[in-house]
Amino acid sequence: MPELPEVETICWRLREGGQGEAPLRGRVITDVALADPGVVDGDSAAFVDGLRGARVQDIRRRAKWIIIDVDDRGGRRRRVLVHLKMTGDLHVRAGDERPRFERFAWELDDGARLCFTDPRRFGHVELLAADDDVEARFTALGPEPLDETFTARALRARLTGRRPIKASLLDQAVVAGVGNIYADESLWLARLHPTTPTNALSDDEVVRLHHGIRRALRESIAQSREALAWRYENRAAPSPFRVYDRAGGPCLRCGTTLSTTTVAGRTTVFCPRCQPPP
DNA sequence: CACGAGACCTGTTCGC
């Protein structure tokens, strides 16, 4: 499921606790339960052994990656990278719970467990070597769209080629963390048709797109509880999204029926009136 | 080189 706002919210939830969960920071991993060794990149035995006795120091996000800093039982700083891909989730559960689709879990010193669940098994986890440079893993990623340094000018500089603008938004080297949902949300806010050639955007359109990306992501993080509840628990609740999953319904701005098309192989929803073809 | 299609997996939803 997760794009930048959902991954950000999961990191926040793990860091701060809440919703019945205790904060993960400071917990010691007493054991590792590996229900599906296939989710571990690299040596799965080293993953289990390297984390046993480790203490969690921090949980961070870069693009759609979750980075967990731990100090292993020898006191060395190690990093765990988790990518949730389409259907992964990471959450703290009571010690006696065994969630459906659990792939691995860390048994914690307070009796709880950090569970990684993923029905589709696209997600992966990796324990980096002690001397591995985390940042080096992410050099191909574009800027964080919510950073102060991500300006309209910075966006413009990366918008090259004549592929559809939606394909560019899905490219993690252009903007890190945007996926199919927030690409559609951003383009609707910017009133841009998803197939507009990237290099045909005017300066004004780039400014609108820059604004749309940041607004869509910021507002989703702010409403993250709703978004998560909608995603995971209650599809009957009102959709927190402006166009995603609303095909066939009315545009929230002009009432025109929202259309779908396929761009870059992905289902794409847009308003044919607010977002006229290029 | 740039771009799109296919592959990776499996659960859920849709249509007959």
Add this chain to the structure above:
DNA sequence: TGCGAACAGGTCTCGT
């Protein structure tokens, strides 16, 4: 109600 087909938020790899 049952069953197969279509579809799903991401990212790599490969072929054109």
